[in-house]
Amino acid sequence: MKKQVLILTTTHDFLGKFEMENVKLLQRMGYVVHYAARMEEPHYISDRERLERMGVQIHSIEIARSPYVLRDNQKALKQILKLIKLYHFDILHCHTPVGGVLGRLAGKLSGDKNLTVIYTAHGFHFYKQAPLWNRLVYYGIEKRLARFTDILIVINEEDYRHAKRFHLKKGGKVYKIPGIGLDRKRFRPLSQNARKAFRKKLGIQEEDFFLVSVGELNENKNHRILLKAFQIVKENYPDAGNFRLGICGDGFLRRELERQIQELGLDEMVSIYGYCPKVWEILGCADASLFPSKREGLGMAALESLAMGIPVIASDNRGTREYMEHKKNGFVCHYEDAGGFAKGILTLKEMSKRKREQMSRYCIASAEPFDKKYANAVMKRIYLEVNQKVERNFYEKPCENQYYYERV
Secondary structure, three states: OOEEEEEEEEEOHHHHHHHHHHHHHHHHOOEEEEEEEEOOOOOOOOOHHHHHHOOOEEEEOOOOOOOOOHHHHHHHHHHHHHHHHHHOOOEEEEEOHHHHHHHHHHHHHHOOOOOEEEEEEOOOOOOOOOOHHHHHHHHHHHHHHHHHOOEEEEOOHHHHHHHOOOOOOOOOEEEEOOOOOEOOOOOOOOOHHHHHHHHHHHOOOOOOEEEEEEOOOOOOOOOHHHHHHHHHHHHHOOOHHHEEEEEEEOOOOHHHHHHHHHHOOOOOOEEEEEOOOOHHHHHHOOOEEEEOOOOOOOOHHHHHHHHOOOOEEEEOOOOHHHOOOEOOOEEEEOOOOHHHHHHHHHHHHHOOHHHHHHHHHHHHHHHHHHEHHHHHHHHHHHHHHHHHHHHHHHHHOOOOOHHHHHHO
């Protein structure tokens, strides 16, 4: 019987967006990859067929994004325990806050001493300047769950400092990786002809100053501040009609944002494109990117913009601090500062061609350390180390163990 690994998250789109390189790594090492998530969410994306073609075994569970949806998460915990008992996983790699909680609880409750539990924290909820509740409660939860964790992976320096203070399982380790890794073959500057063609497709004129924001339409991604910034631009800039904003994303706030666009009279300036599978085409023909998130573990959308030579106007958070340099590859301001975003937009609009080209080159250089080859190298080292433990456990199993016979 082959080695088995379970990747656990909340929504089913996570694997296709963030974990495909890890799936390939594990499969090359001889693992059957299982994936557990709430497969009906989000409703506007479906990766199921693609994952099945890759040989990923899919399990739909009733896990919820919010830790406060107790009924669903209690059911999900029982479902995860059932999967562990059925497949005798060698590795359980969990992601997202709720996935991290349930996965590590399941690993502990299963009593399987041969199960290696990995948790990738894509951004702790007790970040600097977080609400007091987050810093008290979520810190305590993560500190406790660390004791059930063999390997803890983080993606920014602030989280790494916290993680190093936790007490993991005996022999446990903490790693920092540069996010999921940038695909710099896909996210690279467009040719002038391609840029013109994509702008024409979107109805963007050559004289328009086109800005793009990529992210799910939720409270954290903070698109409302961009509408306020555009209102400031409209009221204070004589040629405001030449400013265009394209929002790439979908989510529960879409109707509310569409209503605000109408109320602010921005319907000719702002468009919501919805979920965009080929987002690099839109990013690449933009003049600038807007990234106003209240919090980020890292922020791949901003990095993808930088890799394409597109300057970013970003909010200051622990994720963007990993790569944003004020006035070098864009501008940084507080996530509530609509005036700061408006100032950044206008500054870029008035910037000379020479300075824009200089900034564009710096954007590309600042994204290079986040190339997927670096993330893949660390993940390969982690998985190889875990695989040594898995192989050792396999050969040390006593012959009377029924499961040993099943695997042989």
